[in-house]
Amino acid sequence: xxxxxxxxxxASENLGTxxxxxxIVENEDKAVIxxxxxNGTRALNLARNMRPDVxxxxxxxxxxxxxxxIPLSRIGGLDIAQSISEEIPGMRVVLxxxxxxxxxxxxxxxxxxxxxxxxxxxxxxxxxLSSINESPGLIFANVTPQQESTASGKTxxxxxxxxxxxxxxxxxxxxxxxxFLAVIGAYVIAAGAVISxxxxxxxxxxxxxx
Amino acid sequence: MTAKQILKDCVLFSxxxxxxxxxxxxxxxxxxxxxGSTMFSASDxxxxxxVIQEGRVAVQMNLPKSAGQSNRRITVDVVTKRxxxxxxxxxEPYKYTFTAxxxxxxxxxxxxxxxxxxxxxxxxKIGYEVMKGLTKVLAAxxxxxxxxxxxxxxxxxxx
Numbered sequence: 001x002x003x004x005x006x007x008x009x010x011a012s013e014n015l016g017t018x019x020x021x022x023x024i025v026e027n028e029d030k031a032v033i034x035x036x037x038x039n040g041t042r043a044l045n046l047a048r049n050m051r052p053d054v055x056x057x058x059x060x061x062x063x064x065x066x067x068x069x070i071p072l073s074r075i076g077g078l079d080i081a082q083s084i085s086e087e088i089p090g091m092r093v094v095l096x097x098x099x100x101x102x103x104x105x106x107x108x109x110x111x112x113x114x115x116x117x118x119x120x121x122x123x124x125x126x127x128x129l130s131s132i133n134e135s136p137g138l139i140f141a142n143v144t145p146q147q148e149s150t151a152s153g154k155t156x157x158x159x160x161x162x163x164x165x166x167x168x169x170x171x172x173x174x175x176x177x178x179x180f181l182a183v184i185g186a187y188v189i190a191a192g193a194v195i196s197x198x199x200x201x202x203x204x205x206x207x208x209x210x
Numbered sequence: 211m212t213a214k215q216i217l218k219d220c221v222l223f224s225x226x227x228x229x230x231x232x233x234x235x236x237x238x239x240x241x242x243x244x245x246g247s248t249m250f251s252a253s254d255x256x257x258x259x260x261v262i263q264e265g266r267v268a269v270q271m272n273l274p275k276s277a278g279q280s281n282r283r284i285t286v287d288v289v290t291k292r293x294x295x296x297x298x299x300x301x302e303p304y305k306y307t308f309t310a311x312x313x314x315x316x317x318x319x320x321x322x323x324x325x326x327x328x329x330x331x332x333x334x335k336i337g338y339e340v341m342k343g344l345t346k347v348l349a350a351x352x353x354x355x356x357x358x359x360x361x362x363x364x365x366x367x368x369x
Contacts, residue, residue, distance in 0.1 A: 059266075059313055075268070075285045075288050077287060078268045078270070078311065078313060079270070079282075079284055079285050080283050081284060082283055083282065096244075097266075097313065097314055099305075116245035116246075116314060116315050117244060117245075117315075118244060118315070119242075119315065120244075126290065132332070138246065139246075140245035140246040140313065140314070178341070
């Protein structure tokens with residue numbers, strides 16, 4: 001059976017955060033953005049009127065008042081998320097931990113939503129939200145850098161380095177076995193070993209950072 | 211980071227000397243809360259005072275439920291690292307007036323309210339310094355409220 005698109009509402013006052021949210025949604029196969037809001041009042045109205053499947057709400061979201069949309073308070077993200085999830089029971093609401101502009105820019109192309117749990121943050125896809133049993137549909141989330149060679153299928157630099165190192169070692173062995181370039185082959189093996197070690201170190205550092 | 215150092219960095223206890231900090235640290239335990247969990251609820255008996263070590267906690271006020279509407283809660287403050295939550299544990303009638311929801315995974319130093327009150331009562335120097343710190347916290351909150359009131363008056367044209 002064909003899976004239906006996940007309709008998503010985005011809400012953040014910060015343009016950088018909205019760009020990051022947009023990238024996250026666009027990186028998913030079955031998710032489409034149906035509305036964007038820059039304040040809490042508009043986010044609530046859009047959620048009521050458009051009934052998206054998922055709303056991603058920035059935790060620092062202002063309430064506004066008047067025709068000039070003057071911000072009253074910038075700590076309304078949780079209130080809006082709670083209101084939406086209580087008013088519209090079927091909708092999953094992701095409350096995104098606020099990011100400063102530099103972090104949002106850094107994660108703009110490789111950010112992945114993750115659910116805060118105990119001491120860790122578990123990555124998740126918007127399409128999988130229906131299987132997360134949390135009441136009343138409010139999920140506290142953060143953004144983490146995409147793990148190496150995850151969904152996108154891209155291979156990281158450290159993996160490429162490791163592969164290059166292993167191939168160099170194999171090439172060196174062939175040289176040694178032919179006896180024709182045995183001395184050069186030994187150097188090639190040594191170079192391959194160094195490249196492999198650099199690749200492994202890169203993978204280790206990346207694992208520790210995540 | 212030791213409990214004593216965390217207390218020293220908090221405005222409520224920053225004026226205490228080493229031995230006084232030791233006295234308060236002896237009443238405290240480290241607690242961990244998952245994002246989304248409730249640290250305390252409004253009208254519950256205020257048994258603990260929290261000093262936030264890591265994470266962010268939303269302090270929310272419950273609004274009366276009107277006909278046909280769901281529960282409404284308004285975030286009045288967000289408490290972060292080195293700040294306190296649950297000061298009702300030191301002030302009569304020792305009932306929380308707000309609800310605290312962890313917006314991130316949070317680590318906090320929990321200070322036993324009853325024992326802390328005994329210490330404040332039996333050691334006037336500690337009592338004075340802590341109450342002075344608490345006054346600063348409450349004054350800052352009052353100032354924020356005044357700012358919001360002024361903004362709202364200006365918006366509704368009642369200046």
